[in-house]
Amino acid sequence: MTTIKKIQLGQNGPLVSKLGLGCMRMSSVWGGPTPDETESIATINAALDSGINFLNTGDFYGAGHNELLVGKAIKGRRDDAFISVKFGAFFHNGQWLGLDLRPVAIKNFINYSLTRLGIETIDLYQPCRMDGSVPVEDIIGTVADLIKEGKVRYVGVSEITPEQLRHANQVYPISALEIGYSLADRQIENELLPVAKELNIAVAAFANTAEGLLTGDMKAPLAADDHHLHFSRFQGDNLVKNLEKVDALKALANDKQVTPTQVAIAWVNVQGDHIMPLVSMSRRARLTENAVAMDIVFTHAEMELLNTIFAHGAIAGGTYLQR
Numbered sequence: 001m002t003t004i005k006k007i008q009l010g011q012n013g014p015l016v017s018k019l020g021l022g023c024m025r026m027s028s029v030w031g032g033p034t035p036d037e038t039e040s041i042a043t044i045n046a047a048l049d050s051g052i053n054f055l056n057t058g059d060f061y062g063a064g065h066n067e068l069l070v071g072k073a074i075k076g077r078r079d080d081a082f083i084s085v086k087f088g089a090f091f092h093n094g095q096w097l098g099l100d101l102r103p104v105a106i107k108n109f110i111n112y113s114l115t116r117l118g119i120e121t122i123d124l125y126q127p128c129r130m131d132g133s134v135p136v137e138d139i140i141g142t143v144a145d146l147i148k149e150g151k152v153r154y155v156g157v158s159e160i161t162p163e164q165l166r167h168a169n170q171v172y173p174i175s176a177l178e179i180g181y182s183l184a185d186r187q188i189e190n191e192l193l194p195v196a197k198e199l200n201i202a203v204a205a206f207a208n209t210a211e212g213l214l215t216g217d218m219k220a221p222l223a224a225d226d227h228h229l230h231f232s233r234f235q236g237d238n239l240v241k242n243l244e245k246v247d248a249l250k251a252l253a254n255d256k257q258v259t260p261t262q263v264a265i266a267w268v269n270v271q272g273d274h275i276m277p278l279v280s281m282s283r284r285a286r287l288t289e290n291a292v293a294m295d296i297v298f299t300h301a302e303m304e305l306l307n308t309i310f311a312h313g314a315i316a317g318g319t320y321l322q323r
Contacts, residue, residue, distance in 0.1 A: 010175035027062025126156030216260035233317035266296035
Protein backbone atom coordinates (compact mmCIF):
# COMPACT_ATOMS: atom_id res chain seq x y z
CA MET A 1 0.00 0.00 0.00
CA THR A 2 1.11 3.55 -0.68
CA THR A 3 2.87 5.53 2.05
CA ILE A 4 0.40 7.86 3.76
CA LYS A 5 1.70 11.39 4.17
CA LYS A 6 1.13 13.46 7.31
CA ILE A 7 -0.79 16.65 7.99
CA GLN A 8 -0.41 18.96 10.98
CA LEU A 9 -3.54 19.86 12.90
CA GLY A 10 -3.42 23.55 13.71
CA GLN A 11 -0.38 25.73 14.13
CA ASN A 12 1.21 23.67 16.90
CA GLY A 13 -0.88 20.51 16.78
CA PRO A 14 0.02 16.88 16.17
CA LEU A 15 0.92 15.20 12.90
CA VAL A 16 -1.75 12.77 11.71
CA SER A 17 -2.39 10.89 8.48
CA LYS A 18 -3.43 13.09 5.54
CA LEU A 19 -6.09 10.49 4.72
CA GLY A 20 -8.68 10.12 7.47
CA LEU A 21 -10.97 7.17 8.13
CA GLY A 22 -14.61 8.10 8.67
CA CYS A 23 -16.23 5.40 10.77
CA MET A 24 -19.85 6.58 10.55
CA ARG A 25 -20.92 4.03 7.93
CA MET A 26 -19.80 1.21 10.18
CA SER A 27 -23.04 1.84 12.08
CA SER A 28 -26.62 2.02 10.87
CA VAL A 29 -27.13 5.06 8.64
CA TRP A 30 -30.55 6.37 7.62
CA GLY A 31 -32.16 3.45 9.39
CA GLY A 32 -30.34 0.88 7.26
CA PRO A 33 -28.71 -2.34 8.47
CA THR A 34 -25.55 -2.31 10.56
CA PRO A 35 -22.55 -3.50 8.51
CA ASP A 36 -20.69 -6.61 9.63
CA GLU A 37 -18.85 -5.65 12.83
CA THR A 38 -16.02 -8.11 12.30
CA GLU A 39 -15.23 -6.58 8.91
CA SER A 40 -15.55 -3.04 10.30
CA ILE A 41 -13.11 -3.76 13.11
CA ALA A 42 -10.74 -5.44 10.66
CA THR A 43 -10.97 -2.35 8.45
CA ILE A 44 -9.99 -0.04 11.31
CA ASN A 45 -7.04 -2.24 12.22
CA ALA A 46 -5.92 -2.52 8.59
CA ALA A 47 -6.11 1.26 8.33
CA LEU A 48 -3.96 1.67 11.42
CA ASP A 49 -1.49 -0.88 10.06
CA SER A 50 -1.22 1.13 6.84
CA GLY A 51 -0.53 4.43 8.60
CA ILE A 52 -4.06 5.86 8.52
CA ASN A 53 -4.38 6.86 12.16
CA PHE A 54 -7.06 9.61 12.07
CA LEU A 55 -10.32 7.90 13.08
CA ASN A 56 -13.48 10.01 13.03
CA THR A 57 -16.64 9.12 14.95
CA GLY A 58 -19.56 10.79 16.72
CA ASP A 59 -21.35 10.00 19.94
CA PHE A 60 -24.66 9.99 18.03
CA TYR A 61 -23.56 7.61 15.24
CA GLY A 62 -25.74 4.57 15.71
CA ALA A 63 -26.77 5.82 19.18
CA GLY A 64 -23.31 5.10 20.59
CA HIS A 65 -22.73 1.93 18.55
CA ASN A 66 -19.97 3.58 16.52
CA GLU A 67 -17.92 4.58 19.54
CA LEU A 68 -18.28 1.11 21.01
CA LEU A 69 -17.07 -0.35 17.72
CA VAL A 70 -14.06 1.96 17.51
CA GLY A 71 -13.29 1.15 21.14
CA LYS A 72 -13.18 -2.56 20.34
CA ALA A 73 -10.93 -1.96 17.35
CA ILE A 74 -8.32 0.14 19.16
CA LYS A 75 -8.19 -1.97 22.30
CA GLY A 76 -4.55 -2.79 22.92
CA ARG A 77 -3.28 -0.25 20.38
CA ARG A 78 -4.50 3.09 21.69
CA ASP A 79 -1.24 4.84 20.81
CA ASP A 80 -1.68 3.95 17.14
CA ALA A 81 -4.93 5.88 16.80
CA PHE A 82 -5.89 9.56 16.82
CA ILE A 83 -9.55 9.70 17.86
CA SER A 84 -11.80 12.51 16.64
CA VAL A 85 -15.29 12.70 18.21
CA LYS A 86 -18.26 14.92 17.40
CA PHE A 87 -20.97 15.68 19.95
CA GLY A 88 -24.16 17.66 20.36
CA ALA A 89 -26.75 16.06 18.06
CA PHE A 90 -29.96 14.40 19.20
CA PHE A 91 -31.77 11.75 17.15
CA HIS A 92 -34.82 9.57 17.75
CA ASN A 93 -35.76 6.65 15.52
CA GLY A 94 -33.28 7.94 12.95
CA GLN A 95 -34.85 11.41 12.91
CA TRP A 96 -32.96 14.60 13.74
CA LEU A 97 -34.31 16.28 16.90
CA GLY A 98 -31.81 19.11 17.30
CA LEU A 99 -28.74 20.10 19.29
CA ASP A 100 -27.80 20.36 22.93
CA LEU A 101 -24.58 22.36 23.32
CA ARG A 102 -25.03 23.51 26.91
CA PRO A 103 -21.87 23.15 29.04
CA VAL A 104 -23.67 20.75 31.40
CA ALA A 105 -24.62 18.56 28.42
CA ILE A 106 -21.08 18.58 26.98
CA LYS A 107 -19.67 17.48 30.35
CA ASN A 108 -22.19 14.65 30.35
CA PHE A 109 -21.56 13.63 26.73
CA ILE A 110 -17.82 13.24 27.10
CA ASN A 111 -17.97 10.80 29.98
CA TYR A 112 -20.23 8.49 27.97
CA SER A 113 -17.87 8.78 24.99
CA LEU A 114 -14.79 7.97 27.06
CA THR A 115 -16.54 4.94 28.52
CA ARG A 116 -17.75 3.63 25.16
CA LEU A 117 -14.35 4.17 23.56
CA GLY A 118 -12.53 2.64 26.52
CA ILE A 119 -9.99 5.47 26.66
CA GLU A 120 -9.00 8.22 29.09
CA THR A 121 -8.54 11.09 26.65
CA ILE A 122 -10.19 12.03 23.35
CA ASP A 123 -7.67 13.48 20.91
CA LEU A 124 -9.99 15.88 19.05
CA TYR A 125 -13.39 16.88 20.46
CA GLN A 126 -15.81 19.02 18.51
CA PRO A 127 -19.41 20.21 18.41
CA CYS A 128 -21.07 18.75 15.31
CA ARG A 129 -22.35 22.22 14.40
CA MET A 130 -23.48 25.44 16.09
CA ASP A 131 -26.97 26.93 15.80
CA GLY A 132 -26.70 30.00 18.02
CA SER A 133 -28.64 28.37 20.86
CA VAL A 134 -25.59 28.52 23.14
CA PRO A 135 -22.84 31.19 23.02
CA VAL A 136 -19.67 30.10 21.24
CA GLU A 137 -17.71 31.07 24.36
CA ASP A 138 -19.66 28.56 26.44
CA ILE A 139 -19.25 25.70 23.95
CA ILE A 140 -15.56 26.11 23.16
CA GLY A 141 -14.79 27.23 26.71
CA THR A 142 -16.26 24.02 28.08
CA VAL A 143 -14.11 21.89 25.76
CA ALA A 144 -11.10 23.97 26.85
CA ASP A 145 -11.97 23.13 30.45
CA LEU A 146 -12.03 19.44 29.51
CA ILE A 147 -8.50 19.85 28.15
CA LYS A 148 -7.41 21.14 31.56
CA GLU A 149 -9.04 18.07 33.12
CA GLY A 150 -7.09 15.78 30.79
CA LYS A 151 -10.20 14.41 29.03
CA VAL A 152 -9.47 16.14 25.70
CA ARG A 153 -6.26 17.03 23.85
CA TYR A 154 -7.36 19.37 21.05
CA VAL A 155 -10.45 21.37 20.07
CA GLY A 156 -12.15 20.98 16.70
CA VAL A 157 -15.27 22.40 15.09
CA SER A 158 -17.62 21.20 12.37
CA GLU A 159 -20.26 22.60 10.04
CA ILE A 160 -19.87 26.25 11.03
CA THR A 161 -19.71 29.67 9.39
CA PRO A 162 -16.56 31.75 8.82
CA GLU A 163 -17.67 34.14 11.58
CA GLN A 164 -18.20 31.28 14.03
CA LEU A 165 -14.78 29.86 13.15
CA ARG A 166 -13.05 33.15 13.91
CA HIS A 167 -15.01 33.50 17.14
CA ALA A 168 -14.24 29.96 18.27
CA ASN A 169 -10.53 30.39 17.54
CA GLN A 170 -10.47 33.53 19.68
CA VAL A 171 -11.87 31.56 22.62
CA TYR A 172 -9.38 28.71 22.24
CA PRO A 173 -7.02 27.70 19.39
CA ILE A 174 -8.93 25.47 16.97
CA SER A 175 -6.90 22.60 15.53
CA ALA A 176 -9.25 21.28 12.86
CA LEU A 177 -12.40 22.13 10.94
CA GLU A 178 -14.53 19.20 9.75
CA ILE A 179 -16.64 20.16 6.75
CA GLY A 180 -18.19 18.70 3.61
CA TYR A 181 -16.11 19.40 0.49
CA SER A 182 -16.09 17.91 -2.98
CA LEU A 183 -16.13 18.78 -6.66
CA ALA A 184 -19.90 19.01 -6.30
CA ASP A 185 -19.90 21.03 -3.05
CA ARG A 186 -17.58 24.01 -3.37
CA GLN A 187 -19.49 26.72 -1.51
CA ILE A 188 -16.93 26.79 1.31
CA GLU A 189 -14.22 28.01 -1.08
CA ASN A 190 -15.47 31.58 -1.03
CA GLU A 191 -15.04 32.37 2.66
CA LEU A 192 -14.70 29.42 5.03
CA LEU A 193 -11.62 27.77 3.50
CA PRO A 194 -9.68 31.06 3.29
CA VAL A 195 -10.44 31.77 6.97
CA ALA A 196 -9.26 28.30 7.99
CA LYS A 197 -6.03 28.75 6.05
CA GLU A 198 -5.46 32.23 7.49
CA LEU A 199 -5.86 30.86 11.03
CA ASN A 200 -3.65 27.80 10.35
CA ILE A 201 -6.56 25.43 10.98
CA ALA A 202 -6.45 22.04 9.28
CA VAL A 203 -9.49 20.93 7.28
CA ALA A 204 -10.93 17.42 7.54
CA ALA A 205 -13.04 17.27 4.38
CA PHE A 206 -15.80 14.66 4.33
CA ALA A 207 -18.32 13.64 1.63
CA ASN A 208 -15.66 13.72 -1.11
CA THR A 209 -17.96 11.83 -3.49
CA ALA A 210 -20.96 14.08 -2.68
CA GLU A 211 -23.03 11.31 -1.09
CA GLY A 212 -22.22 8.93 -3.93
CA LEU A 213 -22.94 11.27 -6.84
CA LEU A 214 -19.29 11.27 -7.98
CA THR A 215 -18.68 7.52 -7.73
CA GLY A 216 -19.90 6.93 -11.26
CA ASP A 217 -22.19 4.16 -10.03
CA MET A 218 -25.40 6.18 -9.67
CA LYS A 219 -28.06 5.95 -12.37
CA ALA A 220 -31.31 7.85 -12.92
CA PRO A 221 -33.96 7.39 -11.76
CA LEU A 222 -33.18 6.10 -8.27
CA ALA A 223 -35.27 3.41 -6.60
CA ALA A 224 -38.33 4.76 -4.83
CA ASP A 225 -36.93 3.80 -1.40
CA ASP A 226 -33.44 5.26 -1.97
CA HIS A 227 -32.56 7.64 0.88
CA HIS A 228 -30.87 10.01 -1.56
CA LEU A 229 -34.31 11.10 -2.74
CA HIS A 230 -34.64 13.17 0.44
CA PHE A 231 -32.40 15.71 -1.30
CA SER A 232 -33.22 17.75 -4.41
CA ARG A 233 -29.84 17.00 -5.98
CA PHE A 234 -30.92 13.42 -6.62
CA GLN A 235 -34.46 14.12 -7.81
CA GLY A 236 -35.85 14.14 -11.37
CA ASP A 237 -34.15 16.38 -13.92
CA ASN A 238 -31.59 17.53 -11.34
CA LEU A 239 -30.11 14.05 -11.13
CA VAL A 240 -30.16 13.61 -14.91
CA LYS A 241 -28.27 16.90 -15.43
CA ASN A 242 -25.83 16.17 -12.62
CA LEU A 243 -25.01 12.72 -13.98
CA GLU A 244 -24.14 14.31 -17.34
CA LYS A 245 -21.33 16.14 -15.55
CA VAL A 246 -20.30 12.91 -13.80
CA ASP A 247 -19.91 11.32 -17.25
CA ALA A 248 -17.04 13.74 -17.89
CA LEU A 249 -15.50 12.73 -14.57
CA LYS A 250 -15.79 9.07 -15.57
CA ALA A 251 -14.08 9.79 -18.90
CA LEU A 252 -11.16 11.53 -17.18
CA ALA A 253 -10.85 8.68 -14.68
CA ASN A 254 -10.81 6.17 -17.52
CA ASP A 255 -8.03 8.09 -19.27
CA LYS A 256 -5.98 8.03 -16.06
CA GLN A 257 -6.82 4.35 -15.45
CA VAL A 258 -8.32 5.08 -12.04
CA THR A 259 -11.88 5.18 -10.70
CA PRO A 260 -14.15 8.25 -10.48
CA THR A 261 -14.06 7.89 -6.69
CA GLN A 262 -10.27 8.04 -6.74
CA VAL A 263 -10.38 11.19 -8.87
CA ALA A 264 -12.87 12.78 -6.46
CA ILE A 265 -10.67 12.01 -3.43
CA ALA A 266 -7.50 13.09 -5.25
CA TRP A 267 -9.04 16.43 -6.22
CA VAL A 268 -9.81 17.20 -2.57
CA ASN A 269 -6.34 16.05 -1.54
CA VAL A 270 -4.52 18.44 -3.90
CA GLN A 271 -6.49 21.48 -2.74
CA GLY A 272 -3.90 22.11 -0.03
CA ASP A 273 -1.35 20.64 2.36
CA HIS A 274 -3.69 21.57 5.22
CA ILE A 275 -6.65 19.62 3.76
CA MET A 276 -7.36 15.98 4.66
CA PRO A 277 -9.81 13.84 2.69
CA LEU A 278 -11.94 12.17 5.37
CA VAL A 279 -13.28 9.07 3.65
CA SER A 280 -15.96 6.77 5.05
CA MET A 281 -15.13 3.09 4.71
CA SER A 282 -16.47 -0.10 6.24
CA ARG A 283 -14.60 -2.69 4.16
CA ARG A 284 -10.89 -3.48 3.93
CA ALA A 285 -11.18 -3.73 0.15
CA ARG A 286 -11.66 0.05 -0.03
CA LEU A 287 -8.47 0.90 1.84
CA THR A 288 -5.99 0.31 -0.96
CA GLU A 289 -8.15 2.05 -3.57
CA ASN A 290 -8.56 5.16 -1.41
CA ALA A 291 -4.91 5.24 -0.34
CA VAL A 292 -3.74 5.05 -3.96
CA ALA A 293 -5.94 8.08 -4.70
CA MET A 294 -3.64 10.14 -2.50
CA ASP A 295 -0.81 9.68 -5.04
CA ILE A 296 -2.80 10.83 -8.09
CA VAL A 297 -1.54 14.02 -9.71
CA PHE A 298 -3.36 16.16 -12.24
CA THR A 299 -2.05 18.09 -15.20
CA HIS A 300 -2.93 21.75 -15.52
CA ALA A 301 -5.36 20.87 -18.30
CA GLU A 302 -7.05 18.19 -16.19
CA MET A 303 -7.52 20.58 -13.27
CA GLU A 304 -8.95 23.23 -15.59
CA LEU A 305 -11.37 20.67 -17.01
CA LEU A 306 -12.57 19.55 -13.57
CA ASN A 307 -12.85 23.09 -12.25
CA THR A 308 -14.85 24.16 -15.30
CA ILE A 309 -17.28 21.25 -15.34
CA PHE A 310 -17.72 21.35 -11.58
CA ALA A 311 -17.57 25.09 -11.06
CA HIS A 312 -19.27 26.46 -7.97
CA GLY A 313 -23.03 26.14 -8.50
CA ALA A 314 -22.76 23.78 -11.48
CA ILE A 315 -24.45 20.92 -9.65
CA ALA A 316 -28.25 21.31 -9.57
CA GLY A 317 -30.11 20.90 -6.28
CA GLY A 318 -28.80 20.61 -2.77
CA THR A 319 -28.12 18.24 0.11
CA TYR A 320 -27.74 18.87 3.83
CA LEU A 321 -24.19 19.96 3.00
CA GLN A 322 -25.53 23.07 1.29
CA ARG A 323 -25.06 26.37 3.10
